[in-house]
Amino acid sequence: MPIAKVNGVDVEFENGMTVLQVAELAGEEIPRFCYHERLSIAGNCRMCLVEVKPGPPKPQASCALPAAEGQEIITNSPMVKKAREGVMEFLLINHPLDCPICDQGGECDLQDQSIGYGRDATRYDENKRAVEEKYMGPLIKTVMTRCIQCTRCVRFITEVAGVSEIGLISRGEDVEITTYLDSAVMSELSANVIDLCPVGALTSKPYAFNARPWELTKTESVDVMDALGSAIRIDARGPAVLRVLPRTNDAVNEEWISDKTRYACDGLSRQRLDRPMIRVKGKLQPASWSEAFALVAARIMAAKLERIGAIAGDLQDAESMKATLDLFRSLGVANLDCRQDGVKLGAGPRESWLFNSTLAGIDEADALMIIGANPRLEAPVLNARIRRRWLSGKLLVGVIGERADLGYDYNYLGAGPDAIGQFVKQGAISKQKPAFLIGQGALGRDDGAAVLKLIGEAAKALGVVREGWNGWNVLHTAAARVGGLDMGFIPGQDGLCARDMTAKGALDVLFLLGVDELDLGKTDAFVVYLGTHGDAGAHRADVILPGADYTEKPGLYVNTEGRVQRGERAVFPKGEAKEDWTILRALSEHLGAKLPYDTLDQLRGKLFADHPTFGQIDFAPGSIPAALDLAKLGAKGKVGDAPFASPIKAFHLTNPIARASVTMAECAALTAGLKHAAE
Amino acid sequence: MSVRRLAKDQPASFAFSAEALEQAQWWMAKFPQGRAQSAVIPLLWLVQKQEGWVPEPALRVVAEMLGMPVIRALEIATFYTMFQLSPVGTVAHVQLCGTTPCMLRGANALKTVLEARVGHRDHPSPDGRLSWEEVECLGACANAPMAAINDYYYEDLTPESLGGLLDDFAAGNAPPPGSSIGRTGCAPEGGPLSLTDLALYDCSRAKAIKLPNAPEKVLAS
Numbered sequence: 001m002p003i004a005k006v007n008g009v010d011v012e013f014e015n016g017m018t019v020l021q022v023a024e025l026a027g028e029e030i031p032r033f034c035y036h037e038r039l040s041i042a043g044n045c046r047m048c049l050v051e052v053k054p055g056p057p058k059p060q061a062s063c064a065l066p067a068a069e070g071q072e073i074i075t076n077s078p079m080v081k082k083a084r085e086g087v088m089e090f091l092l093i094n095h096p097l098d099c100p101i102c103d104q105g106g107e108c109d110l111q112d113q114s115i116g117y118g119r120d121a122t123r124y125d126e127n128k129r130a131v132e133e134k135y136m137g138p139l140i141k142t143v144m145t146r147c148i149q150c151t152r153c154v155r156f157i158t159e160v161a162g163v164s165e166i167g168l169i170s171r172g173e174d175v176e177i178t179t180y181l182d183s184a185v186m187s188e189l190s191a192n193v194i195d196l197c198p199v200g201a202l203t204s205k206p207y208a209f210n211a212r213p214w215e216l217t218k219t220e221s222v223d224v225m226d227a228l229g230s231a232i233r234i235d236a237r238g239p240a241v242l243r244v245l246p247r248t249n250d251a252v253n254e255e256w257i258s259d260k261t262r263y264a265c266d267g268l269s270r271q272r273l274d275r276p277m278i279r280v281k282g283k284l285q286p287a288s289w290s291e292a293f294a295l296v297a298a299r300i301m302a303a304k305l306e307r308i309g310a311i312a313g314d315l316q317d318a319e320s321m322k323a324t325l326d327l328f329r330s331l332g333v334a335n336l337d338c339r340q341d342g343v344k345l346g347a348g349p350r351e352s353w354l355f356n357s358t359l360a361g362i363d364e365a366d367a368l369m370i371i372g373a374n375p376r377l378e379a380p381v382l383n384a385r386i387r388r389r390w391l392s393g394k395l396l397v398g399v400i401g402e403r404a405d406l407g408y409d410y411n412y413l414g415a416g417p418d419a420i421g422q423f424v425k426q427g428a429i430s431k432q433k434p435a436f437l438i439g440q441g442a443l444g445r446d447d448g449a450a451v452l453k454l455i456g457e458a459a460k461a462l463g464v465v466r467e468g469w470n471g472w473n474v475l476h477t478a479a480a481r482v483g484g485l486d487m488g489f490i491p492g493q494d495g496l497c498a499r500d501m502t503a504k505g506a507l508d509v510l511f512l513l514g515v516d517e518l519d520l521g522k523t524d525a526f527v528v529y530l531g532t533h534g535d536a537g538a539h540r541a542d543v544i545l546p547g548a549d550y551t552e553k554p555g556l557y558v559n560t561e562g563r564v565q566r567g568e569r570a571v572f573p574k575g576e577a578k579e580d581w582t583i584l585r586a587l588s589e590h591l592g593a594k595l596p597y598d599t600l601d602q603l604r605g606k607l608f609a610d611h612p613t614f615g616q617i618d619f620a621p622g623s624i625p626a627a628l629d630l631a632k633l634g635a636k637g638k639v640g641d642a643p644f645a646s647p648i649k650a651f652h653l654t655n656p657i658a659r660a661s662v663t664m665a666e667c668a669a670l671t672a673g674l675k676h677a678a679e
Numbered sequence: 680m681s682v683r684r685l686a687k688d689q690p691a692s693f694a695f696s697a698e699a700l701e702q703a704q705w706w707m708a709k710f711p712q713g714r715a716q717s718a719v720i721p722l723l724w725l726v727q728k729q730e731g732w733v734p735e736p737a738l739r740v741v742a743e744m745l746g747m748p749v750i751r752a753l754e755i756a757t758f759y760t761m762f763q764l765s766p767v768g769t770v771a772h773v774q775l776c777g778t779t780p781c782m783l784r785g786a787n788a789l790k791t792v793l794e795a796r797v798g799h800r801d802h803p804s805p806d807g808r809l810s811w812e813e814v815e816c817l818g819a820c821a822n823a824p825m826a827a828i829n830d831y832y833y834e835d836l837t838p839e840s841l842g843g844l845l846d847d848f849a850a851g852n853a854p855p856p857g858s859s860i861g862r863t864g865c866a867p868e869g870g871p872l873s874l875t876d877l878a879l880y881d882c883s884r885a886k887a888i889k890l891p892n893a894p895e896k897v898l899a900s
Contacts, residue, residue, distance in 0.1 A: 164748035169757040174682045180750045181685075181735075 002069035007076055019062035019073055020048050028075045031084060031113045033091075033198045034150035035063035038254060040159060045091070045150050047113065049083040050075045059083040081117075088118035091148050094129045094173075095199070102146065104200030106213040110148065131176055136166075137184030138666040139191045139259055140202050142177075147201035149175050153193035160256065161187040162387050162407030177201070184670055188380035188651060191259045195245065206263055206663045207243045211235075219570035220247060222557050223261045224315045224550045225655065226379050227476035228359065229559030230257045234265075234551050234570035241265045241551050241571055251360050251620065252559065258380040259667065260651065260658055265551075267661030271534045273546040274575025284544065289576070289586070292543050297590035299526045300331070303508040309335030309501040312489055313514030313531065314478030315655055317555025317567065318614060320530075320547070320580035321480065322607045323595060324513050325489050327584055330593045334492035335501055338484025340517045341647055342499050343440050344448035344634065345474065346490040350613070350621070351628040353485050354562040356470035357435050358622035362386055365471065366394055367431040370410070371420065371455060372401045372644035373439020377651045378477050379560075383407065396431070401441060401644035415643035417442075417451050420458050428463035435471030436464050441646045443474075453634030460630040472628060476560040477647055477654070479550075483558035487611050512537045513580070514547065516656045530583060533656035545587075546577035549657060553579040554600060556607075556614060563620040564613070681801075683757045685735050686765035693736040699725045703744065716747040719755055723762055731772075732763035760814070768803050768810035771848035774827040778816035784823040785837070792838045796845050808849060821865035822858055831856030835868075 001012045006026035013022045018041070020030050033045035043064035050062045051074040059079060067073075074080060092114065099105045131144040149168065154177065157166045165185050168175055179185055185193075194204050216235040223230040223244070230253035233245045244265045246257040276292035277284040287295075300308060310328045312321045321338060328336060339346065345353040357365060362385045375383040383406060389395040390408040397410035400419045413419045436459050442451055464471040476482060484490075491497050501507055502518055507525040514531040520540040529541035532549040550557075552573045558564050573579065578586075581603055588595040597603040608615035652668040653659050695703055706721040719741060726737040733756050742749040756762045763772070773793060777786050793800070793811045803810040819825045822834030826841070833844055833856055840859035847854040862868055878884055 158748075165750060167748075167750035167754045169754050170683050171758045176682075180753055 002067070004067050004069070004071040004073055006073045013067055017067050019050060019052060019060065019065045019067050019071070022067040022071075023050065023062060023073055023075055026073075030062055030075065031117050032063060033109060033113075033148060034152060036152055036155075036196065038160070039152060039155040039196075042151050042155065045148065046087045047084065047091070047117075049080060049087060051077050051079050084117040085119045088114055089122055089124070092118070092122060093124045094145075095148060096128065096145050098146070102143070102200040103141075103203040103208055104146075104197075108200060109198035129173060134176070134178045135182040135184070136179055136202070137186075137190065138663065138670060139205055139263060140185065140194060141205040141208050142202060144176060144178075144201055146199050147177055148199055149177070150198060151177075152196040152198070153177060153202060156193055156196050157185065157187065157190070159391075160192075160384050160388070161189040162384070163187045166193070186671070186674065188258050188260070188376060189256055189384060191262050192246070192256045195255075204243065206266060211237050211242050216242060217570065219551075219568050221551065221570060222565040222567040223253075223257065224479035224557060224567075225258065225261045225264060225658065226381075227479055227481060227560040228252055228379050228381055229479065229557050229563060229565050230261055230381060231565075232257060232261060236551070236570045239571050239574075241268050251358070252561075252563070253381045254385075256381050256384060260654070260664065263663040263667070264655075264658040264661045266663055267533070267657040267659065268549055268551060269574075270662070271656075271660040272574045272577075273532060273534060273538055273544055274577055275546060276576065277541075277544040279542045284541075292545060293587055293590045296528050296543050296545075296587060299509050299528075300511075300591060303526075305332045306334070306494075307508040307525075308333045308511070309337075309496060309507045309509070309525075310511040310513065311336075311340065311498045311501060311515045311518065312338040312480060312484050313512070313516060313537070314340065314480050315550060315657070316480040316484070316514050317550070317553060317557060317580070318480075318483040318487065318564075318607060319553075319555055319600065319603050320513060320584065321484050321489055322487055322610075323581040323584035323588075323597075323603060324511070325487060326595055326606070327588050327591070327593060328511070329492075330588075330595075331591065334495035335507065336489055336495060337491055337498040337501065338481065338489035340498050340515055341440055341444040341477075342446075342448065342497065343443045343481075344452055345443060346485045346488075348633050349628055350486065350562065351470070351472065352633055353474050353476075353482060354621065355473040355475060355560040356465075356622050356628070357433075357473050358561050358563075358620045359385060361433075361471075361622060362389055362435070365389065365433045365435040367396045367398075367429060367434040368437055369398045369400065369413075369423075369435070370406075370437045371439060372442025372451075372646070373437055373475050374402055374404045374406070374441075374646035374648065375437065375439075375475065376404065376406050377646060377648040378439060378475055380651075382475070401439065402646055404646075416641050417447075417454055417639045417644075418641055420451075420454050423458035424454070424461050426461055428461070433469050433471060434462055434464050435473055438472075438474045439644070439646060440475070440477050441644045444647060445640065445642070447637060447640045449635040450637035450639045451634070453636060454639055456630040456633035465628055465630060470622065470628065472630065474560065479557050479559070482560060482562055483556065483564075483614075486558055486562070486613055487607070512541070514656075530580060531656070532577070533660050535656035535659060537656075545583050546573070546575065547580040547583060548573040548577055552577075556604070556617075558614070561620040561622055562613070564615075564617050566617055683760070683764055685753075686732075689735045691736065693726070693730070693734055693740050695725070695740070696729055699729050707745070716745040716751070719745055719747065719752060720759070723752070723756055727762060731769065732766050765801075766803060766807070766810075768797070768808050770808045770851065771810075771828050771845070773797070773809070773811035773845075774814045774817070775811055776815070776817050776819075776823070776825055776827075777813040780816075780820040781824040786824040788838050789824055789826065789836055789841050792841050792845075796842065809845065819865075822862070828856075834858045835860045835862060 011026045030048045032048045034042045041064050043061045048062045049059035052060045053072040134142045154166050158164045219234045223232045231247035231249035235243045248255045276287050278287040387408045398413045399410045400413045502523045504522045510525040510527045512529045516535040516537045527541045528543045529537045530545040551570045554569050555567045585595050652664040658664045706718040707715045710717045722741045738752045742752040797804045797809045797811050825834040835858045
């Protein structure tokens, strides 16, 4: 490997690295605004100037200069110091001094770097320029006078989000960042430009003037809005979650999160269930915990075992599902299900419901068949990864299902299951690492098991699973789903599935653990709802047990890869609400079937003992050679010819938290309006 | 240069004429498959030739023809000042150079003429036939002051000659471009002042010179 000298110290680096990266290898901090590791290099802010020998006797922009063998890089000379001061002074010529009223204050690159590298005063006393505000939708607030034209937002929207809606117009002193004719940015990843903006030009609209960064308690946790389990940081002040920001996790979300992950947090304080309730004469009345427990216990004990059922929802942590499972199994109940959408998974080996190539494996795949999924809506961050691989020119994409705008070109192979059939007879594909991406839209149908079998046969024929590569990727939409399937939260012997449990006259007592996506209109059972929001489940419930949402409890979540991740508590549950597992533990005592754990650690101990996979925190099993027989998946049956449809109709309204969010409602209305206008 | 914005009043739609469309396709065919967007500047220029300016619907039409995001077309249209983003005079659009050489040679007096005759810069005259703007150096400093009217340079202007040109354009004529005082290119005013001795050109003053280091043979010949 070539060697360069950074401030007199030899540093070994890889070919292709830039001077800036080499200087960072040596531990030198290089100030920058436009350069970002995950975006293309622009080289227009000039803040990263360093002295390089050999070369012209002037400072060089290190972000855009390839490092070379024997180069001497100097980052601490008087020339570099003066150059940085000069650039900083130029950048501040037109930047307003409005830090006290700027939302970026306290977490502003320009602020920090002007302290670290700037002069103490400006020599400029001409007029500053002002730029008109721009409209960029309900999420991004603009104060364009603050913009320093680094073009990170333009590059992100074009390269990562793939929608090309933000641009830099005019030139010279008059350049402005804008969308076309002030239209809203229509991307599921749009709000990441707020994090990327190094100044306060693009800030968060819902969070505007809410708090200063130093007032916030920051908790590192895991997202539940989709099945990726993106790494997030929850910023709370007192009892309120004020914002959610991404954390870097290269294996999952890199450093992006979807707009829903970021902005559904205002739904955490709306429509909340904060005290137990009992339905009296058709109306829900507040009750005490003991009254509620007594009623639920009486109803459960009065019912026959085969007339009791429990369903787990989409946002649940593994602990609450485990407690529910243990409680009802110990009673002898077989009507258990964690699959509200009726997906026909859970029978085979664990690999059959995982994203086996792992999310990072998409960066290696060279062919991808998307079946019955719309990754742009179901997992926007994953879609950005697919897009990046496609941009590299090494990924061939095929789609069976909805013909949606995914942000990359694909071969459209058909709308329904009949399009899969042609691959069953085909021989192995000539690609090295082919992958299937199987959506819940393909498996949640009545003929889901037969479709699964068909897909399995096609995957086997094409050689999707082979030595050293497992391309059988199931993309879930619910954060809780893989955890539920991993612990076997599926119907036991002669047990009913979720849809059958909600049929008329099927059950006497139905226990819902955060279930809000099921049609509960037909069931005439006594419905107990343990959950957080006044949504579909609470609307139908006879007893409401208020629980904790994902920011209010420590919990384990298993993402679609099978990666177990730990969420942490950022705030306490609202009102009289409790952490879900403690409610179940208390209920178990009323039922005379006391659960064998008194602390969360004991519960986790039991969970790890019963299901060892949960003990492997932050581990995606995709790297294990697969023991997956694709031919044995699913069940024989007649495959219908209905086209596949993504389970997500409105991206911004997929769960009770998002439905309670004002911001999400605004986004959904905007999206629906645009859709309407297009039709 | 001022902040460039799309005009407020925009036509509802835009379509290339058959002739312009043919030219547009000729430009697009010059670039390899998938690189058609390289033709965006010629296409926008064709729009401007056809309409006199670049209306907003045309940006969308051009972007769609070239398979590029419309924001990219907007970036280009706003970057190059040669693209007029609002309507200009239908018979003449005067681009008056106001940079130092022209200014020293009397561009300010020309501005007064234009202000009186056409109106405020960047706004067409009330009848919509004439308009003018001040531009940076157009590279004809030897013939200062000058202006580009429509597609041609009109040089060595005086307030009178510019007024005459405007009258001519307003009458629907197309006066011949070039120097208004009859100079050929940038030859000196009133004919040449140096190198006027005809003997310079008849070889009479030629004499043998000794080339340093030249072989004897060459010298002899």
